[in-house]
Amino acid sequence: MKHSFKIFSIAAVVTMALMMSGCQDFLTIYPTDKVVLENYWKNKNDVETMVANSYRKLAENDFITRLLVWGELRSDDVCEGSNLGTELKYINDANLLPTNSYCSWEIFYSAINNCNIVMKFAPTVLEEDPDFTQGDMDVIRGEMLAIRALCHFYLVRTFRDIPLLKEAMVDDTQDLFQDQVPPLEALDFILEDLYEAEGLVMTSGAYADLNYNKGRITADAVRAMIADVMLWKAAFTQYKNKSDGSDCYEYYTTCINYCERIINDRNNYIEEYEKKNNNGRVTSGGEGAGNPSVIGYPLNTYPQMMGMSSDTDPYSSLFGEDQNDLKESIFEIQGHINNNPHYATNQLYGYQNNAALFNATSLLGGQGTDINLYKKTDLRRYSYTKEGGEEDVYNVAKYTQTNVNYTTTSNPPYKTSYTPRQTNSDGSSSTNWIVYRITDVMLMEAEALALRNDTTLGDEAKAFKLVKATYYRSNPPAVKVARADSINLNNGIVPLVRDERQRELCFEGKRWYDLVRWALRDGNTTSMLNELVSRKYETNQNAVKSKMANIDKLFFPISESQIKTSNGHLKQNPSYNTEDVYQKN
Numbered sequence: 001m002k003h004s005f006k007i008f009s010i011a012a013v014v015t016m017a018l019m020m021s022g023c024q025d026f027l028t029i030y031p032t033d034k035v036v037l038e039n040y041w042k043n044k045n046d047v048e049t050m051v052a053n054s055y056r057k058l059a060e061n062d063f064i065t066r067l068l069v070w071g072e073l074r075s076d077d078v079c080e081g082s083n084l085g086t087e088l089k090y091i092n093d094a095n096l097l098p099t100n101s102y103c104s105w106e107i108f109y110s111a112i113n114n115c116n117i118v119m120k121f122a123p124t125v126l127e128e129d130p131d132f133t134q135g136d137m138d139v140i141r142g143e144m145l146a147i148r149a150l151c152h153f154y155l156v157r158t159f160r161d162i163p164l165l166k167e168a169m170v171d172d173t174q175d176l177f178q179d180q181v182p183p184l185e186a187l188d189f190i191l192e193d194l195y196e197a198e199g200l201v202m203t204s205g206a207y208a209d210l211n212y213n214k215g216r217i218t219a220d221a222v223r224a225m226i227a228d229v230m231l232w233k234a235a236f237t238q239y240k241n242k243s244d245g246s247d248c249y250e251y252y253t254t255c256i257n258y259c260e261r262i263i264n265d266r267n268n269y270i271e272e273y274e275k276k277n278n279n280g281r282v283t284s285g286g287e288g289a290g291n292p293s294v295i296g297y298p299l300n301t302y303p304q305m306m307g308m309s310s311d312t313d314p315y316s317s318l319f320g321e322d323q324n325d326l327k328e329s330i331f332e333i334q335g336h337i338n339n340n341p342h343y344a345t346n347q348l349y350g351y352q353n354n355a356a357l358f359n360a361t362s363l364l365g366g367q368g369t370d371i372n373l374y375k376k377t378d379l380r381r382y383s384y385t386k387e388g389g390e391e392d393v394y395n396v397a398k399y400t401q402t403n404v405n406y407t408t409t410s411n412p413p414y415k416t417s418y419t420p421r422q423t424n425s426d427g428s429s430s431t432n433w434i435v436y437r438i439t440d441v442m443l444m445e446a447e448a449l450a451l452r453n454d455t456t457l458g459d460e461a462k463a464f465k466l467v468k469a470t471y472y473r474s475n476p477p478a479v480k481v482a483r484a485d486s487i488n489l490n491n492g493i494v495p496l497v498r499d500e501r502q503r504e505l506c507f508e509g510k511r512w513y514d515l516v517r518w519a520l521r522d523g524n525t526t527s528m529l530n531e532l533v534s535r536k537y538e539t540n541q542n543a544v545k546s547k548m549a550n551i552d553k554l555f556f557p558i559s560e561s562q563i564k565t566s567n568g569h570l571k572q573n574p575s576y577n578t579e580d581v582y583q584k585n
Contacts, residue, residue, distance in 0.1 A: 041121045044132040050118045051140055054147050055215070057111035058333045062104075064433050068358075070101050070158045070556070071509030076363055076535040077502070078396070082355035093540075094547040098560040098576060105158075105559070106153045109165055115144035116168035140199025146217040149193040149433070150225060156186045157232065157513050160555040160573065164189050180571060183236045187229055194229065194561055198222045204330075205269040209403055214324040214332045215432075220265055221331035223258045224436040227444050230255035234451070241549075242523060245451060252452035259445035262330070266298045266438055288527045297469045298327045298438055302379060302406070302476050313404040314473070315383040320402035321422060323432040328439065332432040337414040341428035349396040349507070351423045356395055362383040363535045364506055365394020373503055377475045379406065380503060386418060398507045434508060435513035442466045450493040451521075460493050468502045474504075516554045525551050550575045 040046055054437055057063060072078050073091050080092055087100050096103075096545035125132045148165075155162045164186060181189075197217070204220040207213045234248035234255075241247055267326030317325045324332060335342060350356025359365075365385045366372040373383040373502050386397045397404070403419040423429055449463035501514055519528040526550055533541045548554060552575035563570045 030055075033425070034495070041124050041128070043125060043129040044136065046116070047122045047132060047136075047140065050114065050122070051143065052112060054114045054118060055334070057107065059206070059335060059342060059433075060107060061342040061344055062107040063111070064333065064342045065348070066102065066107070067154070067342055067433060067509040068348050070154070071512050072358065072507060073512070075511035075515060076532050077360045077506045077511045079228050079357040079536060080116050081115075081350070081357045081359040084357050088357060094544050094553075096557055097575070098555075098557040098572065100557075100559075103556050104561070105155055105162075109153055109163075112148050112151045112165045113169050115148040116165065117170065118144045120168040121171075138200045139202055142197040142222075142495040145193040145197040146201065146225065149190045149197070151195075152186060152190050153225065153229060153232075156183050157516070158462070158556050159558060160552070161353065161571070162186055162532045168222045169448065179347060181203055184233065184240065187236065188228055191226065191233075194222055194226050198226070204265055205273055210324045210326065211334065214329045215334040217331065220262045220269075221436060222443075223262050224330055224441055226257040227255045227262075227441065227448075228436075230258070231447060232517060234448075235517045239520040239523055245521065249452055249454075252448040255448040256445050256452070259441050259448070261436070262441050263297065263445075266327070266330075270298055274327065297433050297442065299469065301329055301473060313379075313383055313406070315380075316403045317435065319399050319436065323434075325437075328437045329434060330436040330441070332434050335430040335432050341424060341430055343428050343572060344431070345431045346423055346427050346429045349398075349400050351400055351427065352420045354427065356400075358396065359388065360394040360396050360507070361536055362392060362394065366392075373499060375475070378503070379476075380408070380474045384506060385476075396507050429468045439470050439504050440508075440510070440564065442470060443497060443504060446497045447494075447501070450497050453493075453531055463493050463497060467496055470500060470504050518553060519551055521549075525549060525554065 069088065069091065073088065074094065078378075084092065087102060090097060090100060091102060122137060122140060126134065126137060152162070152164060160183055161180045162183075163180050165178060167191075178515065179274060198219060201222060202216070202218050204218040205213055206218070207216065219357065230251045234245070234251040237243075237248050237251070238245045302314060317323070320326055323329070345351075346354070348356065348358045358473065364381075367389070382397075384396070384398045385394045386401065387393070388395045397418060400421055401418040402421050405417045419429065422581050443466065444467040446463040449459040449466075453459050498514065502511055505511070515528050515532060518523045522528065529545050529548055533544050537544055552573055555573055555574040557573050558570060563572060
């Protein structure tokens with residue numbers, strides 16, 4: 001049985017309060033007077049304004065904050081920092097309530113509806129403005145389909161059964177109640193959007209400006225979404241069928257193929273870009289010690305560690321002041337410190353001398369211990385975390401520090417200094433939020449290979465090669481000393497891929513979703529919780545396990561306020577009963 005509800009107030013939809021500057025820059029948005037919908041769509045500028053509004057909604061503070069809270073807070077990446085606040089503390093302690101404001105999905109459906117409005121009304125401009133061509137319309141439709149798909153994808157991973165907003169909601173004469181659908185149906189609709197978008201959006205590298213190549217949806221961004229969706233389609237299918245995963249072979253194959261296309265396209269894109277800009281490039285090569293090409297993948301390196309003259313932290317170009325990294329970035333939600341700043345990364349991860357709401361767990365912050373994820377040679381330990389002011393307190397450096405300097409005079413090398421990210425006095429930031437980058441794609445492919453595990457195709461060896469590429473990039477001393485500190489397959493390829501995803505992508509809003517996908521494949525939360533709880537919680541471990549014993553509890557409850565306005569049509573996630581949420585604290 002399907003259920004429905006009213007997603008948001010139509011009054012918020014019939015007006016638009018954002019216009020672009022005269023230079024038509026989709027990153028630069030200025031407020032103006034409200035515009036009545038039916039009198040608006042007259043020229044190309046009107047269309048581009050609404051396209052900019054769709055991207056801007058992704059960069060709003062409520063949107064970015066939810067990417068961090070939904071994707072990290074319950075994971076073993078972070079633990080409670082200073083002044084966490086009641087609502088976030090409840091989430092961290094697995095005491096989720098439908099009244100918690102972080103259960104609100106309004107900003108996501110607002111973004112989806114903005115995309116739907118563009119797709120509904122932009123075609124009418126073809127008859128009004130000769131400067132707006134069918135080619136322009138095709139690219140814009142592709143971008144709107146992809147943004148709509150991305151928002152729906154976040155929602156299905158967070159809430160499970162969700163409504164699909166397929167049409168523009170513009171007035172109260174429309175049917176404002178939308179059906180909830182199960183996750184596999186939602187994922188199929190998301191894939192329909194993405195497959196169409198892939199053939200419409202600009203190819204990667206087609207824009208002259210890096211901010212556009214990384215800040216607008218391009219073909220590689222769409223392909224990364226397809227690969228990601230396929231991993232989830234496989235996980236939900238295996239859970240639904242209670243299978244061993246053999247029924248997911250085609251989904252893993254599709255994921256692998258799309259990841260391969262991205263990696264190959266990325267190499268070609270970099271070569272073409274650097275030819276046009278007369279930049280030198282280190283060509284791909286083999287695995288030998290000191291080889292800066294990192295086994296032929298398009299990755300930045302620690303140059304001095306690899307025998308080169310300079311010594312720049314490769315993650316600084318990804319998470320530092322400039323961002324939009326040429327080689328590794330695929331799609332970033334763009335920030336603008338004066339025009340569209342957000343507070344999410346600074347408030348949650350801390351900035352300058354201000355305390356963070358989230359700290360890194362000792363799993364990621366500690367160095368070279370039995371319970372630590374990083375070995376002593378792994379420079380991600382320094383790029384991603386730094387010691388706090390108190391013993392055994394570790395701060396998040398990713399997104400908050402712009403540069404890490406190292407010395408090679410000792411073995412292993414160690415950091416010498418950080419440069420805090422520039423921040424407005426009110427704590428706002430222009431930090432871009434990275435949605436997809438190349439190592440994420442490489443490790444998605446490794447996961448699909450490890451789970452498909454076709455021995456005739458050598459899947460395990462291929463997966464291991466991908467993991468080695470990301471691992472050795474961040475462990476150059478291990479490579480240079482005959483790999484004495486190298487990785488191995490003692491625990492199997494699947495745990496190795498899972499751990500490498502955490503090592504590489506921690507604090508990027510990925511980890512909790514990885515854990516949920518793992519539990520879905522297992523068909524229960526037992527194995528996932530045994531590892532998570534021991535790593536994250538020092539006390540009340542049994543209570544936390546009890547609260548998340550039901551796999552439905554891995555998903556957020558639907559907001560109570562949404563239920564109250566649904567006229568009885570919205571069904572709550574069945575495992576949430578507000579009467580027993582506070583038990584076993």
